[in-house]
Amino acid sequence: MYLRPPLLQTSLLSIGLAVLTGTADAAPRSTPVPPDPFVQLTLRRLDDASLELRYELPAGCTRAAFAQQDPASQAFRRTWVPLDDCGPTDGVHLGPLEATGETCRQRRFRVPTTTARAAAFPPAFPMQGATYVHTGDYALTGHCSRMRHHVEAERIGVSGRFVLGHASPEPAGDGQVSALLLDRASPVREQPLPAFLDPRLPPGEAARILQLAQATRTALTRALPGARYQPVVLAATVARRDGEAGEPGVNGDAHDVLRLTLVNWPAQPDRESERLLARLVSHEISHRFQRRDLTAADPQGRLIHEGGAEFLRWRVSLAQGWITAEEAAQEVTGALQRCRASSGGRPWAALSLAERDARRRPYDCGFAVYAMALAAAPGPQDAWARIDDYYLELGAGRAPDFATALSCGLRATCTPAGARALQHLRALLEGPQTMDEAWQQWLAALPWITPQPPSAADREERLALWLATLMRKDCGGAVSLTPGPGRVTLDGLPGCQVLREDLTVTTVDGLALADARLPAHLDARCREAQGSPAVELGSPQGRSVVLPCADTEGLARPTYRVDLPALLRALERTPAAARTASSMKKAARSSDRAALHRD
Incomplete structure (x- = not known):
């Protein structure tokens, strides 16, 4: 017979008596469930012309301001039509959270679709039988920034597949969701990719x-x-x-x-x-091998991302025969020329982040940086392996140095040639020299690229850029122009001081745009020490305007000719002394990749 210890017997007896007499403590109450802190955002396709947008706001969301506040995003949000009694949005804030005694914690809008240019991703882009949506323009900030996303349509393209009815996709690395909302009858394909x-x-x-x-x-x-x-x-x-x-x-x-x-x-596309x-398709697919979310905080993030996609697209296009060898060489020299001309005589490090990311600058400068840095320094890894290891390291949660990855590689001691390339690359991106000076010094050390006088097409392109600078100064930063053979049409804009009407420019100071003497004339004219130099822009109709000079740096700058076979050999070559080390590291790299793919 088993006897319980006296203390245990007493405890059990006390509990039993308490239950029988009803004097036991009340059963523990369940812990209250805290309110959901997330904003529920729902986008539902209505038709090609509109969406229904719904916000369900938690109690902690007391001031619902939008996260993206650029003019295009604000203008888009002002087109929303309220489907409740809580009033419209001013484009900056979602609107009052209370109106006439009614709590406006559930907001509903009809959102018109639009093909207008967006500051980033288009928020509601119409197609025939489908609507592309991206949540960037709908995102809120502050206490309202935590969001769950839900999309509804007869068919939905999301997360690399098609589903029916509705989906609640996980955000991408940037915290946003993109989806394709379709009618059930809209034609879709699953192969070779959705x-x-x-x-x-x-x-x-x-x-x-x-x-x-x-x-x-x-x-x-x-x-x-x-x-x-x-x-x-x-x-x-x-x-x-x-x-x-x-x-x-x-x-x-x-x-x-x-x-x-x-x-x-x-209807019948030509060769161009x-x-x-x-170029478009290959560039955008190349982005899907990159990790923009992991490089966004880097000061060179957009150069890394857009320039990298351009370089990958260029290599694939040449290998596939989508561009000729001559076109491939022209793309390299064109990117170099545009990058050098776009800096306005300043160092890259002196440009603001917005200036670095503006227009074609990160594409052109990034492409040129990838091509020159990867080819300038043969080492244990070829160009593909260096790029691959850079993204492998990013995916593993590490923070590899971009300049080192391109110039030296991440898995070997940097060669003397790699160290020189790294020095030039750091001088270009971080040093006090102007972009033009830094590029000039670097290009002078590369055997596959040689200077030559600018062609007529080069002069026309540079003059168009120079006229854009004149217009930007006159129009408070705005530019709208169309280059053509022997002419550049400047569109009149209301914010301009002089250029309020359209002007087709064919001459500057009486010299035709195609005149080979014009760059030297402008360089001398605009460098005059006395007074405030100005130039006269003339049109075929006899109308002319006078505008202050702009910086002429680069108008007479030489162009470059690329020896493409030599450049490609430089991108592929691995010195014989390094091949053994490279092959020894191959197994380790494969092991790292296998581990990463299992994560």
């Missing part, structure tokens, strides 16, 4: 887009096994821009939905249009 191809695309272009995307993905998967491809849903459409010339153009972006838009696209399409 895609919606707008029925309005010209015949043959839909198949061409898929071929370009798949070829780029296959090539980069082989070349960059450590830079993991991030699956997407591809959405391709067409658009016409009001007020633009009929010349074809492209734009796109590569969030979790990869959006491709062919603007003013011809096809090259433009290949």
Whole structure:
């Protein structure tokens, strides 16, 4: 017989008596569930022209200001039509959270779709039978910044696949969601990658887009096994821009939905249009091998991201035959020329972040940096391996140095040539020299690139950039112009002091734009020490205006010729002495990649 210890017997007896007599303590109460701190954001497709937007706001969200406050985002939000009694948004704040005694914690709007240019990703872009959405313009800040996202449509493209009815996708690395909201009857494909191809695309272009995307993905998967491809849903459409010339153009972006838009696209594309399409598709697919969220905080983040995608696109395009060797060489020299001309005689480090990221600058300067740094320093790793290891390190949670990764590689001692390339690259991105001076010193040390006098096309391009600088000074920073053969049309803008009406410029100080003497004349004229030098812009109609001079640095600068075979050999070569070390490290690198893919 088992006897309990006396203390235990007493305790059990006391509990039993308490239960029988009803004197026991009350059962413990359940812990109250704290209120949900998240804002619930829902986007529902209504038709090609509109969405329904819903916010469900928690009690802690007392001041609902929008996170993106650029003019384009504010203007877009002012188009929202309230579907409740809580009033419109002013584009800056969501609106009053209380109105006439009613708590406005659930806001509803009808959102018109738009093809207008956005500051970043378009928030509600219409296609035929589909709508591309990105949540950046809907995001709130402060106590309202934590959001859950929900999308509703008959069919949805999200997270690399198609689903029916509704989805609550996890945000990408930037905290935002992109999705494609479709009608059930809209044509979609699952292979070779999930895609919606707008029925309005010209015949043959839909198949061409898929071929370009798949070829780029296959090539980069082989070349960059450590830079993991991030699956997407591809959405391709067409658009016409009001007020633009009929010349074809492209734009796109590569969030979790990869959006491709062919603007003013011809029914029978010519060679240049096809090259433009290949450039767009391959560039955007290249982004899916990068990790923008992991480089966004880097001061060179956009140069790394956009310049890197341009370099990857360039290598794939040349290998696939989408560009000729001559075109490939011209792309390198063109990027160099535009990068040097865009700095305005200042060091890269002196440019603000907004200036570094403006227009084509991160694309051109980044592409030139990748090509020159990777080719300047042969070492244990070729160009592909250095890029691959950079993204492998990022994906593993480390913070590799971008300049070192390109010039030296991350898995070997830097060679003397690599150390010299690293010194030039740091001088370019971090030093006190102007961009032009830093590039000039670096290019003088590279054997596959040689200076030559500017061609007529080079002079025209530089004069257009110079005229853009004149207009920017006159118009408070705004620029709108269209270059053409022997002329540049400056669009009159209301914020300008002088250029309030359109002006087609064909002469400057009486010299034709095509006159080879013009760059030297302007350089001498605008460097005059006395007074405030000015120039006269003339048109074929005899109308002229006088504007203050702008910096002429670069107008007479030499261009460069690239020896493409030598450049490509430099990108591929690995010195014989380093090949053994490279092969010994190959197994370790493969092991690291395997571990990363298992994470």
